[in-house]
Amino acid sequence: MEVQLEDPAQEIKRLRRCINDLTSLLALPAIWRGSEPSQIVQTLLDVLFRMLSLDFAYARLSDAFGVMPVEILRVAEDSKINLSAEEVRNMLGDPLAAYAQGSLPQIRNQLAIEGIAIVPAQLGVHGEIGVIVLGSNRTGFPEKTESLLLTVAANEASIGLQEARLLSEQKRISAELNAENQMWPVLTEAEIDRARPYGRVRRVEIGEILYRPGEVGRPCFVLLSVSLEIVQPTINGERLVTILRPGMFTGEAGSIAGQRTVVQARVIQAGEILEVRPEDLRTLVAHDASLSEILLRAFMLRRLMLIDRQLGNVVVVGSQHSADTLRLREFLSRNGHPFSYIDLDMDDAYRNLLDRFGIAVSEIPIVMGNDGTMVLRNPSTSQLADSLGLNDNIDNSSLHDLIIVGAGPAGLAAAVYAASEGIDALVIESHAPGGQAGSSSKIENYLGFPTGVSGQELATSATKQAQKFGAKMALARAIVQLRCQHRPYELVMNDGTVFFARTIVIATGAWYKKPTAVNLDRFVGHGIHYGATFLEAQLCEGEEVIVVGGGNSAGQAAVFLSQHARKVYMLVRAATLSESMSHYLIARISGNPSIELLCNTELADLEGESALEKVSWANKLNGEVRSVNAHHLFIMAGASPNTSWLRGRVALDEKGFILTGRDLPPVVDPDRSPVWPLSRPPFMLESSLPGVFAVGDVRAGSVKRVASAVGEGAISVSMVHRALAELE
Numbered sequence: 056m057e058v059q060l061e062d063p064a065q066e067i068k069r070l071r072r073c074i075n076d077l078t079s080l081l082a083l084p085a086i087w088r089g090s091e092p093s094q095i096v097q098t099l100l101d102v103l104f105r106m107l108s109l110d111f112a113y114a115r116l117s118d119a120f121g122v123m124p125v126e127i128l129r130v131a132e133d134s135k136i137n138l139s140a141e142e143v144r145n146m147l148g149d150p151l152a153a154y155a156q157g158s159l160p161q162i163r164n165q166l167a168i169e170g171i172a173i174v175p176a177q178l179g180v181h182g183e184i185g186v187i188v189l190g191s192n193r194t195g196f197p198e199k200t201e202s203l204l205l206t207v208a209a210n211e212a213s214i215g216l217q218e219a220r221l222l223s224e225q226k227r228i229s230a231e232l233n234a235e236n237q238m239w240p241v242l243t244e245a246e247i248d249r250a251r252p253y254g255r256v257r258r259v260e261i262g263e264i265l266y267r268p269g270e271v272g273r274p275c276f277v278l279l280s281v282s283l284e285i286v287q288p289t290i291n292g293e294r295l296v297t298i299l300r301p302g303m304f305t306g307e308a309g310s311i312a313g314q315r316t317v318v319q320a321r322v323i324q325a326g327e328i329l330e331v332r333p334e335d336l337r338t339l340v341a342h343d344a345s346l347s348e349i350l351l352r353a354f355m356l357r358r359l360m361l362i363d364r365q366l367g368n369v370v371v372v373g374s375q376h377s378a379d380t381l382r383l384r385e386f387l388s389r390n391g392h393p394f395s396y397i398d399l400d401m402d403d404a405y406r407n408l409l410d411r412f413g414i415a416v417s418e419i420p421i422v423m424g425n426d427g428t429m430v431l432r433n434p435s436t437s438q439l440a441d442s443l444g445l446n447d448n449i450d451n452s453s454l455h456d457l458i459i460v461g462a463g464p465a466g467l468a469a470a471v472y473a474a475s476e477g478i479d480a481l482v483i484e485s486h487a488p489g490g491q492a493g494s495s496s497k498i499e500n501y502l503g504f505p506t507g508v509s510g511q512e513l514a515t516s517a518t519k520q521a522q523k524f525g526a527k528m529a530l531a532r533a534i535v536q537l538r539c540q541h542r543p544y545e546l547v548m549n550d551g552t553v554f555f556a557r558t559i560v561i562a563t564g565a566w567y568k569k570p571t572a573v574n575l576d577r578f579v580g581h582g583i584h585y586g587a588t589f590l591e592a593q594l595c596e597g598e599e600v601i602v603v604g605g606g607n608s609a610g611q612a613a614v615f616l617s618q619h620a621r622k623v624y625m626l627v628r629a630a631t632l633s634e635s636m637s638h639y640l641i642a643r644i645s646g647n648p649s650i651e652l653l654c655n656t657e658l659a660d661l662e663g664e665s666a667l668e669k670v671s672w673a674n675k676l677n678g679e680v681r682s683v684n685a686h687h688l689f690i691m692a693g694a695s696p697n698t699s700w701l702r703g704r705v706a707l708d709e710k711g712f713i714l715t716g717r718d719l720p721p722v723v724d725p726d727r728s729p730v731w732p733l734s735r736p737p738f739m740l741e742s743s744l745p746g747v748f749a750v751g752d753v754r755a756g757s758v759k760r761v762a763s764a765v766g767e768g769a770i771s772v773s774m775v776h777r778a779l780a781e782l783e
């Protein structure tokens with residue numbers, strides 16, 4: 056049968072293009088091998104967009120497929136359809152379900168009314184992986200070749216996605232296996248021999264308790280020929296953590312700093328043990344790099360395991376809607392202290408228990424020792440820190456070479472470099488290590504972490520690193536005054552304690568400015584948040600939430616929260632994000648159907664009885680006011696320096712940031728701050744007080760980024776050395 060072709064040349068050109076397209080589709084697996092499912096879907100839509108002039112492309116992976124939820128809608132910038140991404144999204148409804156229920160034709164008809172034709176394709180033999188829907192208002196869309204291309208693309212993607220899921224499963228299992236071996240390693244004879252000089256061997260008998268929870272400065276025990284049972288005593292009996300065999304060793308993250316133990320160790324098989332005291336343990340890890348790596352990695356993995364399994368020695372009992380409960384949970388999480396949490400709204404038994412003990416509502420939340428030995432009634436953060444012994448080894452009697460105020464990235468970097476270079480360094484932190492970065496769910500632009508790192512992980516590792524070198528850290532303690540009439544300088548803490556320091560590094564960073572919305576203060580802790588960590592995200596599951604701000608911190612929070620909340624409204628005062636946010640984040644936000652970006656918009660009003668219930672905002676250009684019922688509002692709008700305690704002590708700029716080095720005004724106004732007393736010019740990071748340095752966000756002119764804060768913290772130490780040398 057002969058086929059009459061209208062324009063053979065045209066047809067051949069079309070077929071050639073189709074073959075080219077098929078070839079590039081078949082090449083995709085090589086491109087996306089080893090990629091995450093979301094990257095595979097993104098790449099696929101990018102390629103289909105380039106190939107077929109589409110108006111939109113939509114893809115969604117089914118939750119049942121068992122990977123991170125992926126839903127992407129791309130609408131062509133030059134699209135000729137007059138529908139916004141949100142309208143297309145709403146018209147598509149749930150194509151996955153529609154496919155399964157055979158109701159796709161309704162969607163097709165609805166879009167046809169708008170002059171848009173769609174071609175869907177299932178991912179997976181029975182659509183078990185997901186669905187792709189392409190849309191265009193081009194006449195004759197989809198052509199046969201285009202449907203063919205989509206089918207091929209969908210098949211290739213299905214195979215790629217299956218592989219990606221298997222790979223991540225394999226990675227997870229081997230990581231778990233690996234983690235288990237790294238958490239409870241067995242030292243070789245040679246390694247034990249290298250550890251022997253740092254400890255003393257002694258015999259222990261069955262039933263002997265080597266340590267209980269809450270004991271300070273307990274040794275690390277290397278098991279030569281004994282076995283130990285590690286348990287968590289609770290009022291309901293002991294919870295087994297693990298059994299340690301010969302060749303293994305005790306200890307976890309707190310051991311390096313000599314902090315209190317959180318579990319109990321009992322001998323279950325008699326024999327010999329090597330006992331290494333905390334100060335000798337620090338010497339060992341400072342001198343023996345490979346043993347240090349084995350010990351520190353095991354200690355940190357054990358601490359993470361205790362946190363994950365809620366095997367801590369304290370229990371927080373309180374309502375998830377209470378600001379104080381959130382404050383205590385946040386403090387324990389940010390300080391990496393394992394605890395379990397009882398939500399009073401969900402647990403009648405505990406509520407009756409508290410009633411029986413006559414604990415008044417105002418005394419809730421309470422923090423109890425797991426074994427019932429300690430009961431704190433709505434403790435302040437510093438009371439809790441002291442009861443857990445977090446500041447046990449802080450001695451304010453001695454004169455310190457260096458005191459670092461603030462344990463954000465800048466302060467922690469200064470602590471690591473100072474302590475590793477033999478400077479006796481004390482860090483004083485008003486809340487928890489990590490600072491602003493610690494409240495970031497994922498930092499993606501910090502060097503060396505291509506898949507990003509959570510602020511918490513970064514802070515915990517840096518803290519352990521600083522403690523490994525011997526830096527001391529006082530937590531939940533704020534410096535409220537600097538006395539600088541003479542040297543050594545005196546730093547006064549909020550509990551009146553005075554510390555003496557030869558040199559000081561001020562790394563107190565910044566805190567978020569409050570937008571001028573009505574009732575803001577009324578809802579702080581009752582729906583208003585200044586950070587978006589996993590704790591806050593849990594409270595927002597399936598809800599509509601609002602994020603205020605146009606910087607990276609706001610962008611990250613919106614992207615992170617969109618994985619938990621049903622919808623995220625992002626309110627930005629500026630006309631666009633381009634001036635204030637990194638490009639990768641802008642792309643994430645614009646491609647995310649769960650985030651509605653509202654530029655030229657300001658918070659207007661907040662309503663609610665005891666907690667936030669409704670949020671209103673206004674468009675600055677047309678005055679239009681909108682509001683939604685929402686219980687959670689995230690404020691990330693502009694920062695102010697933490698320098699109120701330094702007014703009149705060091706030179707500050709008009710916004711209160713600390714002036715240093717060449718930025719110091721030549722002739723200082725004596726009323727505003729002291730005159731520079733030395734003949735040499737101030738060092739680059741030196742404030743108007745000799746030997747007092749400022750690093751990170753608190754410094755005038757600093758780049759408000761983690762990497763630069765770390766950089767400044769590190770280099771300040773070389774100047775501290777020179778300032779100390781001047782005092783000799």
Ligand SMILES: Cc1cc2nc3c(=O)[nH]c(=O)nc-3n(C[C@H](O)[C@H](O)[C@H](O)COP(=O)(O)OP(=O)(O)OC[C@H]3O[C@@H](n4cnc5c(N)ncnc54)[C@H](O)[C@@H]3O)c2cc1C
Nearest residue numbers: 461463464465485490491492534564608751752759760761
């Ligand atoms: C949510 C969020 C996300 C971010 N994401 C990124 C990102 O992806 N990439 C990036 O490069 N940057 C990011 N940033 C910015 C980055 O976190 C900051 O630039 C960095 O943390 C500054 O470090 P710092 O040590 O100077 O100050 P801070 O981090 O502000 O730390 C200062 C510390 O000092 C303590 N302190 C303050 N006053 C006192 C006092 N009187 N006594 C004792 N302690 C005190 C505070 O509690 C705090 O822990 C983000 C910021 C936020 C808030």
